[in-house]
Amino acid sequence: MINVGVLGATGAVGQRFVQLLANHPWFRLTTLTASERSAGKRYQDVVNWRLDVPFPEEVGSLVVEPTNVSAVSDLDIVFSALPADIATTLETDIAAAGVGVCSNASSHRMDSDVPLVVPEVNPDHLGLIDVQRDRGTDGFIVANPNCSTIVLCLSLAPLMPFGFSHLTVATMQAISGAGFQGIPAMEIYDNVVPYIGSEEEKMEREPLKIMGSFDGSEIRDAPFKVSASCHRVPVIDGHTMAVWADTPAPVAEVIEAYRTYAPPISGLPHLPAESVHYTDESTRPQPRLDRNRGGGMTVSVGRMREGLRYVAMGHNTIRGAAGASVLNAELIVSKKYV
Structure with a gap:
């Protein structure tokens, strides 16, 4: 283990x-x-469990450690759910101590030697771990993308062989993406907020790195552009997005590509049976009905129309965050980096 x-x-x-x-x-x-105020106490005594699944009692008695290098220096892998301002230095220090870091933070996503990985899309980018290790440590950082970027990139995987030069995407993002205390109730009830800080910039930059090519030493950006408009909507979990791609590919061929899509990896515990699920139903995908498909790891796509236009949806805290990092770690282990 x-x-x-x-x-x-x-x-x-x-x-x-x-x-x-x-x-x-x-x-x-x-x-x-966790924070200093929680350190030294049992996890079950300090966590306010808010997920829609039972609390895992087997970890309840673990004593919470302070968030520093010494607390994790004897581990093989750490999963980072830290805010970006804290993660920037701490993740670097942990990697320098010889520990693998699988990060959900945005701090190092665009660093030239840090792989920004969606396992079904760019597993070869893990080769950047070797570039990091050339500095003389066994530790490394592997980042997963922004939650909305992950949904977009997985939805693009079956489309890539057809080619396109420009994508336009409009998101409808769940409130859980802002954290438990991230957005006041009076701001989001009966409302749509047409701005999420730095979200559009992430969606416009990150897919170019993820879909880019790795030459053994660096990533060359994919040759397309992304225009994004991001919106917060009163949905608890599940990011939905409307996507326009400037490809002349016939809709019937594209739909068949989605139905037959198979990722270039297999055998990982959190890899769903379908990474991308295509639905013919005219009113799907919907967050409440589709976000838990594949244990929350499947991205659902539908409403494919000429133009090319479609709708994609995925669970933002599972596929778009923690589940993405766990799947990255499983890929890392399968490739024998740990």
Whole structure:
């Protein structure tokens, strides 16, 4: 078994990490960290469990550690649910101490030597771990993209062979993406907020790196552009987006490509049976009906029309956050980096 820990285990994404790792077949969850006020107490006594699944009692008695390098230096992998301002330095220090970091934070996503990975899309980008290790440490950082970027990139995977030069995407993003305390009730009830700080910039930059080519030493950006408009809507979980791609591909051929799509990886515990599910129903996908498909790891696509236009939806805290990092770690182990 591989010993792992979670940085920031009491927050929204941290709780998802704990849920997904509590009974993992490959990983043994031994360490949970949080703020100083929680350190030294049992996890079950400090966490305000808010997920729609039962609390994993088997980790309740773990004593929470302070969030620092020494707390995790004896682990094989740590999963980071830290805010970006804290993660920037701490993740670097943990990697320098010889520990693998699978990060949900935005701090290092665009660093030239950090792979920004969606396992079904760009597993070869893990080769950047070797570039990091050339600096003389066994540790490394592997980042997963922004939650909405992951949904977009998975929805694009079957479309890539047809080619396109410009994407336009309009998102309708769930409130859980802002964290438990992220958006006041009076701001989102009966409302749509047409702005999410830095979200559009992430969606316009990150897909170019993810869909880019790895030449053994660096990533060359994919040759297309993305225009994004991001909106917060009163949905608890599940990011929905409308996508326009300037490809002349016939709709029937594109739909068949979605139905027959198979990712270039297999055998990972959290890899769903369908990474991308295509639905013919004219009113789908919908967050409430489709977000938990594949244990929350499947991205659903529908309403494919000439133009080319479609709708995509995925669970933002599972597929778009904690589940993405866990799947990255499983890929890392399968490639024998740990």
